[in-house]
Amino acid sequence: MNSPRLSKFLLKVLACRRNRTYLGDVEEIYSLKAEKQGADSACRWYRREIIRSLPMFILESIRWRIIMLKQYFKTALRHFRRDKGYSLLNMAGLAIGLACCALLTLWVRDEVGWDRFHENSSLIYRLVSNSPAQPAPLGPHLKAVFPEIAEAVRFYNSYPLSVKYGEKTFSEGRFVLADPSVFDVFTIPFIAGNRDSALAEPNTVVLTEAAAAKYFGGENPVGRVLSVENLFDVRVTGIVRNPPKNSDIQFNILGEFRILGHFLKDYETHWGNHQYTTYVRLAVGADAASVIPKIAHVVKDRVPETPALLTMKPLSRIHLFEDGAIKYVAIFTLAAMFILAIAACNFINLTTARSGRRAKEIAVRKVAGAVRPQLINQFLSESVLLSLGAFLIAMTAVALSFPAFNAITGKSFSLSDLLKPGIFLFLLGGAAAVGILSGAYPAFLLSSFHPAGLLKSGSSGTSPSTGGAPFRKTLVIIQFALATVFLAFTLLIHKQIVFIRDYDLGIQKENILILQAKEPILKSREAFIGDLTRRPGIVNAAFVSSLPSSVNNVADGMEWEGMASGHKPAWLFVATDSRYLDTLGLTLVEGRNFPGNMTVNEVPYFIVNQKAAKEMNLEKTVGARFSLWRWNGTVIGVVKDFHSRPLRERIQPLVMFVFPRVYGQILVKIHPEQGNTPDIVARIKDVWDKYVPETPFAYEFLDTVNGRNYGAEQKMGREFQYFSFLGIFISCLGLIGLAAYIAERKRKEIGIRKVLGATLSDILKQINKEFFWPILISNLIAWPAAYWAMKMWLRGFAFHTNVSLSIFFISAVSALAIAFLTVSVQSFRAARESPARSLKSE
Amino acid sequence: MEMLSKLEELVLISVLKLGKDAYGTSIYNHIIGLTGWEVTVSNVYFPLERLMRKGFLLAVQGKPTPQRGGMAKRYYRITKSGLAVLRKNRALNLAAWRGVAELIKRDEV
Numbered sequence: 006m007n008s009p010r011l012s013k014f015l016l017k018v019l020a021c022r023r024n025r026t027y028l029g030d031v032e033e034i035y036s037l038k039a040e041k042q043g044a045d046s047a048c049r050w051y052r053r054e055i056i057r058s059l060p061m062f063i064l065e066s067i068r069w070r071i072i073m074l075k076q077y078f079k080t081a082l083r084h085f086r087r088d089k090g091y092s093l094l095n096m097a098g099l100a101i102g103l104a105c106c107a108l109l110t111l112w113v114r115d116e117v118g119w120d121r122f123h124e125n126s127s128l129i130y131r132l133v134s135n136s137p138a139q140p141a142p143l144g145p146h147l148k149a150v151f152p153e154i155a156e157a158v159r160f161y162n163s164y165p166l167s168v169k170y171g172e173k174t175f176s177e178g179r180f181v182l183a184d185p186s187v188f189d190v191f192t193i194p195f196i197a198g199n200r201d202s203a204l205a206e207p208n209t210v211v212l213t214e215a216a217a218a219k220y221f222g223g224e225n226p227v228g229r230v231l232s233v234e235n236l237f238d239v240r241v242t243g244i245v246r247n248p249p250k251n252s253d254i255q256f257n258i259l260g261e262f263r264i265l266g267h268f269l270k271d272y273e274t275h276w277g278n279h280q281y282t283t284y285v286r287l288a289v290g291a292d293a294a295s296v297i298p299k300i301a302h303v304v305k306d307r308v309p310e311t312p313a314l315l316t317m318k319p320l321s322r323i324h325l326f327e328d329g330a331i332k333y334v335a336i337f338t339l340a341a342m343f344i345l346a347i348a349a350c351n352f353i354n355l356t357t358a359r360s361g362r363r364a365k366e367i368a369v370r371k372v373a374g375a376v377r378p379q380l381i382n383q384f385l386s387e388s389v390l391l392s393l394g395a396f397l398i399a400m401t402a403v404a405l406s407f408p409a410f411n412a413i414t415g416k417s418f419s420l421s422d423l424l425k426p427g428i429f430l431f432l433l434g435g436a437a438a439v440g441i442l443s444g445a446y447p448a449f450l451l452s453s454f455h456p457a458g459l460l461k462s463g464s465s466g467t468s469p470s471t472g473g474a475p476f477r478k479t480l481v482i483i484q485f486a487l488a489t490v491f492l493a494f495t496l497l498i499h500k501q502i503v504f505i506r507d508y509d510l511g512i513q514k515e516n517i518l519i520l521q522a523k524e525p526i527l528k529s530r531e532a533f534i535g536d537l538t539r540r541p542g543i544v545n546a547a548f549v550s551s552l553p554s555s556v557n558n559v560a561d562g563m564e565w566e567g568m569a570s571g572h573k574p575a576w577l578f579v580a581t582d583s584r585y586l587d588t589l590g591l592t593l594v595e596g597r598n599f600p601g602n603m604t605v606n607e608v609p610y611f612i613v614n615q616k617a618a619k620e621m622n623l624e625k626t627v628g629a630r631f632s633l634w635r636w637n638g639t640v641i642g643v644v645k646d647f648h649s650r651p652l653r654e655r656i657q658p659l660v661m662f663v664f665p666r667v668y669g670q671i672l673v674k675i676h677p678e679q680g681n682t683p684d685i686v687a688r689i690k691d692v693w694d695k696y697v698p699e700t701p702f703a704y705e706f707l708d709t710v711n712g713r714n715y716g717a718e719q720k721m722g723r724e725f726q727y728f729s730f731l732g733i734f735i736s737c738l739g740l741i742g743l744a745a746y747i748a749e750r751k752r753k754e755i756g757i758r759k760v761l762g763a764t765l766s767d768i769l770k771q772i773n774k775e776f777f778w779p780i781l782i783s784n785l786i787a788w789p790a791a792y793w794a795m796k797m798w799l800r801g802f803a804f805h806t807n808v809s810l811s812i813f814f815i816s817a818v819s820a821l822a823i824a825f826l827t828v829s830v831q832s833f834r835a836a837r838e839s840p841a842r843s844l845k846s847e
Numbered sequence: 848m849e850m851l852s853k854l855e856e857l858v859l860i861s862v863l864k865l866g867k868d869a870y871g872t873s874i875y876n877h878i879i880g881l882t883g884w885e886v887t888v889s890n891v892y893f894p895l896e897r898l899m900r901k902g903f904l905l906a907v908q909g910k911p912t913p914q915r916g917g918m919a920k921r922y923y924r925i926t927k928s929g930l931a932v933l934r935k936n937r938a939l940n941l942a943a944w945r946g947v948a949e950l951i952k953r954d955e956v
Contacts, residue, residue: 027892029911029918030871034888036914037872058889065893 012051073379077386084387088359091742095355096395098738099439102348103399105731107432108410109341111418112724114428116334119251119324123192128155128287130317132300133327136559138279140304141265141272143315144184147300153291158187159281160254161265164669165521167700168258169232170220176521176703177216180233181256182264190286191254197227198243204261211243216257234523235699237267250417253324276307279559285317293317308561313575332801333721336494339794340725343487344732345435350484351739352395353443354477356388358746360447368456377452384448385441392440396433413724446476478779481743485783485820486790488736491729492816493791494798497808498722501799504806505718510711511647512553513590517707518673518689522548523697527668534584536692537673542685544676547588548668550580554711556649558667560660565621565640566630576617577649577657578633580664586612586644588674596627596642599663609638610662615646617658633660652804672707737827740776744828747775748835756840765836772832773825780824784817791816851936855894857881859903859933862923870909870920871895895923903929 017028031054039047085092123129132139132147144157161182168177185204187193195203196214203211210231217226226241233239239260248255265272272278287293301314318327325331367380400423407418423429526533527548534546551558560578583599585591599610611631618626621640629640646656675685690702712719748755755768763771792808799805851859861877862869875891878884898904909920925933 025918026871026921027888029915029920030875030892031888032916032918033872033912033914034875054887054889057887061889061893 012048012055015055073382074386077383078390080383081387081390085391091355091359091745092391094738094742095352095359096391096398098351098355098735098742099348099392099395099436100398100402101731101738102344102351102735103396103432103436104402104406105344105728106341106348106435107399107403107423107428108406109337109344109728110428110431111422112414112416113334113337113341115251115416115418116330116337117325119321119330120253121321122249122252123190123320125190125192125286126321127319128289128291129190129320130285130287130293131320131323132283132285132315133318134279134304134313134315136279136557137282138557138559139281139283139315140276140279140308141281142274142276143304144281144283144285146303147285148186151296151299153288153296153299154285155288155291156186156189156286157283158184158190158285159262159283160187161262161281163268165703166234168220169235170229173220174701175219176701177258179255179257180260181258182260182262184262187259190284193248193254194246196244196246197225200243203243204259206240206242207261207263208237208239209242210239210258210260210264211245212241212259213245213247213257215247217241217244219257233264233267236524237264239264250415251324276304277562284320293319309573329801332798333718336725336798337721337728340491340728340732343491344728344735345439347484347487347732347739348735349439349442350480350487351735351742352388352392352439353446354480354484354739355742355746356391356443357447358477358743360384360451362750364451364454367451367454371456380452381448384451385444388444389437389440392436392443396436399432399436413720413727415720477743481739481776481779482783482786484736484739485780485824486787488733489784489787489816489820490791490794491732492819493787493812494795495726495729496812496815497795497798497806498725500806500809500812501802502719502722505652505804506712508648508652508804510554510652511591511645514554514707514711516675516677517588518675518686519552519705519707519710520671520673520689520693521703522668522671523700525697526671527665529696530582530665533671533692533696536695537689540685540688540692542676542688544674545584545588546671546673547584548582548665549585549670549672550578550664550667552670552707552710553579553589553672554648554707555651556659560633563631563633563660565623565632567623568621574620574658576613577659579649579659579661580667581661582663582665585661585672588672589647591647592645594643594645596640598642609636610641611638612642612644612661613640614644614649614656614659616656617660618643620658633662636662638662652802655803733823737823740824740827741831744772744776744831747772748831752835752838752843755835755838756843759836759840760844765833768836769829769832772835773828776824776828780821784820788813788817851932852894854886854890855898856933856936858891858894859898859925859929862904863925863930863933867922869923874923898929899923902926903932 031051035047035051038050120126131137132143139159141159144159147154148157163180163182165176165178166180168175168180183204188200188203195211198211203209212220212226220226220231221229226244229241230238231241245259287296297316301316304315325334370380403423404420407420411417530548537543537546556577556579558578559575561573561575563574563576579585583601586593586598593612594615596612599612611633613621613626621629623629626640626643631638631640644661648656649659650657673689675682675689677685686704689704693702751772755763755771758768758771791813795808795812799808857878858874861874861881865873865877871888871891874895875886875888878886878891895904899906903926905924905926907922907924909922911917911919
């Protein structure tokens with residue numbers, strides 16, 4: 006007669022098989038009862054026995070687990086203490102890896118979360134035609150006509166304005182104008198003032214906390230009045246939090262949109278002037294895909310020459326996909342995974358290498374009655390303990406490195422970002438996984454060997470120390486393949502940055518100062534330029550509507566004689582004067598410059614670039630009748646193509662003409678060889694103060710401004726270099742450990758070789774040989790992978806450098822060199838030891 | 848001095864009384880017959896383990912029988928210190944109960 010199967014099984018699990026006596030007793034009583042009272046009653050008794058014993062057994066098993074765990078940890082700690090150097094090396098490698106991974110994860114999360122913190126983020130779209138700049142009437146029109154569009158907000162980024170409060174005057178670079186609906190579209194928390202009425206009245210502004218502190222110090226700014234350009238006053242109606250750094254909506258002063266009326270007339274009805282970044286918030290439930298076709302023709306219907314149809318791009322995708330951050334997000338994500346993989350390989354490798362030495366210990370444990378699960382648990386708890394130690398070190402390191410990391414990346418991370426459950430648990434999980442993985446290999450392999458073999462030889466034929474060698478070599482190969490890809494990418498990114506920095510834009514961008522073209526200067530242009538150029542060190546100066554290499558004004562509606570019908574050109578334009586070509590060192594391919602007389606306001610002459618000339622497709626471009634807006638004139642020159650937009654983009658057609666009403670800046674070419682730069686800048690300030698005494702003198706260099714176009718990329722390139730350095734460093738830590746291990750294992754062999762007459766270099770060769778092939782193979786694996794990845798990555802740039810052989814060559818040679826240096830330090834020490842000592846030791 | 852719980856005391860006494868026949872099932876049946884309590888086998892098993900750890904009992908492995916699902920019996924023997932602790936417990940119990948019989952005969956509190 007058998008007792009109920011399920012209950013029996015349950016009881017076995019409960020009693021952990023340890024308590025066989027107990028099981029036997031229960032069985033015996035059961036069969037007695039079954040005989041006397043029948044099977045049913047016996048079964049009931051059996052079940053009751055289980056249920057009532059349950060709590061006791063659970064408590065008992067927990068007690069045992071704790072006792073065992075204590076024991077495992079005690080043994081683990083003893084091993085750490087015995088091999089302090091190795092344990093620290095191993096932990097340091099993993100800690101650095103985890104710390105890098107944490108920082109990279111934070112960085113990637115921050116980039117991916119760009120502008121996603123707005124409550125309505127998924128409903129916000131940016132209007133885009135061929136550029137984000139839209140005509141002013143578009144936003145209000147869309148909101149009025151389409152019920153799907155709940156709100157629209159226009160932004161106008163003014164050029165730096167001088168803003169005055171009391172005695173304090175600042176040149177305010179981030180003076181942004183926006184519709185009051187800005188607070189309904191974006192999430193901008195108020196500290197003081199009322200959100201609903203903040204920008205409701207004309208000439209009102211809200212300040213960020215930082216700006217409020219700058220202008221008012223401790224005073225309460227709400228209700229106070231600032232004077233702008235000495236032209237008009239604005240009243241402060243609120244204080245808002247500083248915009249987060251991972252947002253495109255950046256400002257110090259946010260002004261009511263109609264302030265624009267002080268600078269520009271009729272903007273509200275002018276559909277042809279594309280200047281205002283416009284965002285819409287869709288109504289809940291509206292489908293963007295169905296809205297886009299409806300709005301596509303809105304601008305084109307009014308201004309038929311508009312080249313591109315209107316569309317919208319979701320806010321959450323703009324930074325990543327429109328601005329190209331995804332390139333770096335992808336590469337940084339990969340970097341995070343690579344570094345973690347390198348660190349994990351390293352950790353596993355060192356752990357397994359070391360555990361091979363413990364064959365005898367395991368054998369003795371087995372002889373003394375340890376069963377396999379206990380040995381497995383022992384190894385697992387040791388490696389998990391190590392990896393958790395590494396995790397703690399890593400978290401501390403990350404927290405300490407935040408100031409430096411923020412300085413490099415321009416972000417603002419704090420401890421609270423690190424402690425967010427997502428990231429924290431991810432890293433903790435990663436550390437634990439590495440610990441378990443690295444413990445698992447020796448745990449399962451070593452515990453399976455027969456103690457007799459292990460004891461006899463210490464490392465018998467199939468023993469762990471040689472049996473694990475192919476496994477460890479594979480890990481070294483993987484590790485170094487990843488490190489080589491890192492090296493190659495670092496070189497490539499550096500090459501790309503240098504390529505872009507040194508790329509010939511077609512203009513001489515050095516030694517050019519930018520001044521703002523203020524009203525008083527515009528009124529006396531000829532006199533101002535004359536005054537400037539009379540002073541030593543100042544070569545030339547020109548008025549421009551936008552800076553070279555970031556021209557963002559697009560004109561449409563130009564016509565020329567012989568233009569193909571149906572051709573609707575939309576070209577970049579620069580309004581400037583006759584000194585432009587000389588100031589920037591541009592060369593005319595054909596024709597002549599604008600006439601030198603600066604007093605005229607408009608001349609019916611146009612100069613186009615080669616790209617535009619090609620689009621015009623005339624036999625003779627110079628002399629062609631050309632009309633734009635209300636001017637009917639002639640093309641008088643063709644200028645050699647230059648990069649009028651950031652290098653991410655290709656050269657576009659461009660037209661230049663004289664039109665002082667839209668001048669925004671003055672480019673001043675200085676000659677630093679005629680006196681040092683500060684002196685020359687002081688001379689320029691003299692002239693400035695003469696014409697615009699009420700506005701503080703402010704200037705920038707053109708290269709600095711241009712550099713900002715590529716600044717983000719340079720920064721990311723630099724960050725990548727740091728991380729790749731750390732990745733390679735971790736790989737080296739692994740090599741040091743492995744080399745030390747090999748040298749130690751071969752201590753006696755080396756001693757015997759020396760007795761038999763081997764020289765130092767023979768022995769160095771012997772040890773280095775163990776690493777030569779793995780590293781060579783890892784290079785062969787890394788090359789095609791790196792080549793493919795580089796090609797993919799470079800595809801994101803319009804102008805890019807090439808993947809050259811030298812990149813592979815340099816990275817291969819440096820990987821080998823680094824590896825051999827690391828290994829040789831260890832093997833040198835082993836090889837120098839006197840054989841008398843090494844052979845004597847046991 | 849080592850204090851025994853009531854169950855431990857009962858188990859130890861049972862082992863003493865059962866002599867050579869003291870093993871799990873017999874102890875369990877003995878305690879149920881003595882007290883009429885609904886004890887579980889584990890209620891007997893854990894005190895046995897504890898008493899062994901404390902050195903009051905010794906275990907001797909017996910033969911497996913088919914009724915036991917092929918698992919061996921484990922016979923228990925009381926040790927010298929086990930006898931000593933029983934003596935002390937008995938003395939304590941007697942001392943504690945002295946005169947109580949008179950007191951609990953009365954009905955009023």
